[in-house]
Structures are given as structure tokens and as C-alpha cells.
Amino acid sequence: DIQMTQSPSTLSASVGDRVTITCRASQFISTYLAWYQQKPGKVPELLIYAASTLQSGVPSRFSGHVSGTEFTLTISSLQPEDVATYYCQAYNRPPHTFGGGTKVEIK
Amino acid sequence: EVQLVQSRAEVKKPGESLKISCKGSGYSFTTHWIGWVRQMPGKGLEWMGIIFPGESDIRYSPSFQGQVTISADKSINTAYLQWSSLKPSDSAIYYCARLGVVPAAPLYYWGPGTLVTVSS
Numbered sequence: 001d002i003q004m005t006q007s008p009s010t011l012s013a014s015v016g017d018r019v020t021i022t023c024r025a026s027q028f029i030s031t032y033l034a035w036y037q038q039k040p041g042k043v044p045e046l047l048i049y050a051a052s053t054l055q056s057g058v059p060s061r062f063s064g065h066v067s068g069t070e071f072t073l074t075i076s077s078l079q080p081e082d083v084a085t086y087y088c089q090a091y092n093r094p095p096h097t098f099g100g101g102t103k104v105e106i107k
Numbered sequence: 108e109v110q111l112v113q114s115r116a117e118v119k120k121p122g123e124s125l126k127i128s129c130k131g132s133g134y135s136f137t138t139h140w141i142g143w144v145r146q147m148p149g150k151g152l153e154w155m156g157i158i159f160p161g162e163s164d165i166r167y168s169p170s171f172q173g174q175v176t177i178s179a180d181k182s183i184n185t186a187y188l189q190w191s192s193l194k195p196s197d198s199a200i201y202y203c204a205r206l207g208v209v210p211a212a213p214l215y216y217w218g219p220g221t222l223v224t225v226s227s
Contacts, residue, residue, distance in 0.1 A: 034213035
């Protein structure tokens with residue numbers, strides 16, 4: 001099975017900062033990678049799929065990038081409403097493994 | 108509008124059985140995969156498995172194979188997750204979520220979750 005290593009586990013940044021979260025797949029998964037946002041006490045929501053395609057309604061400050069087996073989620077200008085835990089997920093074949101999550105806080 | 112309505116919260120004792128449900132609407136239930144995700148208290152998301160309701164094709168995570176049963180009743184657009192003998196470690200929120208028409212798809216739409224508490 002594919003392992004997804006997500007880092008950092010926690011991130012504290014100021015409003016307006018550029019924030020980057022990384023996910024590394026244990027094997028090649030092409031662009032079968034999604035990012036989810038889970039705000040405190042809420043249901044997870046799909047942010048990005050196919051490594052870099054924004055789900056409808058997601059603000060353009062979010063972006064995804066892939067280089068080989070390394071995937072990044074970038075928030076270009078962190079906003080207070082972005083406080084959440086972010087998860088990556090590989091979905092090329094079952095099991096569709098999630099990364100361990102990155103908790104993003106405001107400094 | 109795609110909607111996934113999950114059954115209410117449950118409180119059970121160890122050893123009891125349980126079946127929770129997820130009713131889909133606003134799309135073709137039989138042609139889209141549905142998955143289940145576990146979130147234990149204060150922990151991350153765990154992918155449990157998916158089902159294609161039109162053919163009851165099921166793919167389990169090895170971590171959950173044999174521990175739970177995923178099924179669906181396409182006549183009432185409902186997917187299920189069941190346990191034959193609950194353990195306290197099964198206490199978690201269980202989300203159902205809809206994928207696409209192929210299994211290699213993300214979880215586009217999520218249900219609100221069903222909280223399962225297992226305690227003596």
C-alpha cells in the first residue's frame with residue numbers, strides 16, 4: 001500500500017503569510033492526489049484534486065503542485081478562516097491513503 | 108444538489124452489533140462510488156473502503172477488511188457500514204462520502220458523519 005508522509009504536522013503563521021504543506025508518496029501516483037480542509041468541529045471538504053485542480057468555490061489563494069512524488073499545497077496569503085487541519089490523499093488505487101494531517105494556526 | 112444523509116449518533120456496548128446508514132440523493136446513486144472514512148477522537152482521517160452500489164463491488168482497506176462490512180441497497184439509495192461485535196476502539200465519527208464514476212476518484216461530497224460511542 002502507498003504511504004503518504006505529510007509535513008509539517010503543525011504550522012503557525014501570521015495573517016498574510018505564504019504557507020506551504022508537503023506530502024510525499026511512497027511510490028509514483030501520477031496526479032491522483034487530493035487535498036482536504038477540515039475546520040475545527042466540521043466535516044472535511046475537498047479543496048484540490050488531480051494534484052492541482054481547485055474544487056468549485058475554493059478561493060484562488062489555494063494552489064497545488066506536484067513534482068514526482070512530492071505534492072505541495074500552498075496558501076498564498078493566509079486568512080483567519082483558513083485555520084484548519086489539511087489532509088492529503090492518494091487515490092490512484094485502493095486503499096486511498098490519507099496523510100497524517102497538518103494543523104494550521106494563526107500566530 | 109448532492110446530499111448524503113447519515114443515520115443518527117449511536118451509543119453501544121462492547122460486543123453489540125451496529126449498522127449505520129448513508130442515503131444519497133441529487134445524483135445517480137448506482138453509478139457513483141461511495142466510501143467510508145473513520146475519524147477517531149482527536150485523530151486524522153482513515154479511509155475504510157468504497158462500494159459501487161450498482162454492482163455491489165466493494166474495495167476494503169486492509170486495515171478494515173474483516174473488521175467491518177460495507178454494503179448498499181440500491182433500491183433505496185442507501186449505503187451501510189456494519190459491525191458484528193463492537194469494541195471500545197470503534198468509537199469514532201464515521202463519514203460517508205461520494206466519489207466519482209470510477210474508483211480512482213477523490214471524495215467530492217461528504218455526509219455530516221455518524222458519531223459511534225462504544226462503552227460499557
